[in-house]
Amino acid sequence: EPEVTQTPSHQVTQMGQEVILRCVPISNHLYFYWYRQILGQKVEFLVSFYNNEISEKSEIFDDQFSVERPDGSNFTLKIRSTKLEDSAMYFCASSQGEVWTGELFFGEGSRLTVL
Amino acid sequence: GDSVTQMEGPVTLSEEAFLTINCTYTATGYPSLFWYVQYPGEGLQLLLKATKADDKGSNKGFEATYRKETTSFHLEKGSVQVSDSAVYFCALSGLLSSASKIIFGSGTRLSIRP
Numbered sequence: 001e002p003e004v005t006q007t008p009s010h011q012v013t014q015m016g017q018e019v020i021l022r023c024v025p026i027s028n029h030l031y032f033y034w035y036r037q038i039l040g041q042k043v044e045f046l047v048s049f050y051n052n053e054i055s056e057k058s059e060i061f062d063d064q065f066s067v068e069r070p071d072g073s074n075f076t077l078k079i080r081s082t083k084l085e086d087s088a089m090y091f092c093a094s095s096q097g098e099v100w101t102g103e104l105f106f107g108e109g110s111r112l113t114v115l
Numbered sequence: 116g117d118s119v120t121q122m123e124g125p126v127t128l129s130e131e132a133f134l135t136i137n138c139t140y141t142a143t144g145y146p147s148l149f150w151y152v153q154y155p156g157e158g159l160q161l162l163l164k165a166t167k168a169d170d171k172g173s174n175k176g177f178e179a180t181y182r183k184e185t186t187s188f189h190l191e192k193g194s195v196q197v198s199d200s201a202v203y204f205c206a207l208s209g210l211l212s213s214a215s216k217i218i219f220g221s222g223t224r225l226s227i228r229p
């Protein structure tokens with residue numbers, strides 16, 4: 001069964017360092033997303049991406065964040081200069097169509113720890 | 116803006132007990148409604164969905180009915196199992212105001228005792 005894969009599963013970094021989280025969405029999906037979940041808190045929307053551009057982004061997704069689809073398979077989230085409060089589980093997701101018509105398929109997450 | 120409110124956990128039940136997890140929503144227009152489940156150490160996965168009023172979503176013995184009049188989408192299961200222990204998220208996606216994202220509630224942790 002096709003699945004969304006994410007790497008790394010866990011990354012520890014120092015405050016101020018750049019981090020890139022990688023995702024391989026399901027191959028025939030057209031919409032891509034990043035969510036995050038701070039430990040014990042709700043799952044928060046960061047950004048949605050379609051047709052090689054950002055469709056929507058949340059207030060969390062400030063200038064320190066960027067997304068890219070560098071080739072036909074990968075979808076990356078970059079945090080330019082990490083802060084302590086960026087420590088969270090980051091989930092990549094993809095969908096075949098717009099979300100209100102169907103479901104999101106989530107990866108298992110990348111846990112980011114900022115020291 | 117659009118939002119989802121669900122009952123706070125944790126919820127602890129004995130095996131074979133009846134489960135209800137309440138969820139209400141606020142949205143512009145007529146959203147699609149979802150329940151997602153997150154098993155320990157895993158990502159979220161869709162449990163069931165309903166796309167219009169009075170629809171009933173069902174899967175793995177779980178059910179939820181889209182009630183427009185009460186803006187609710189409560190999750191129910193008649194007889195829970197230990198394997199149902201997980202975090203359950205109510206969610207919505209709206210055509211008008213949140214077409215390109217799903218908005219999640221805060222999650223309800225469910226623990227089932229053998």
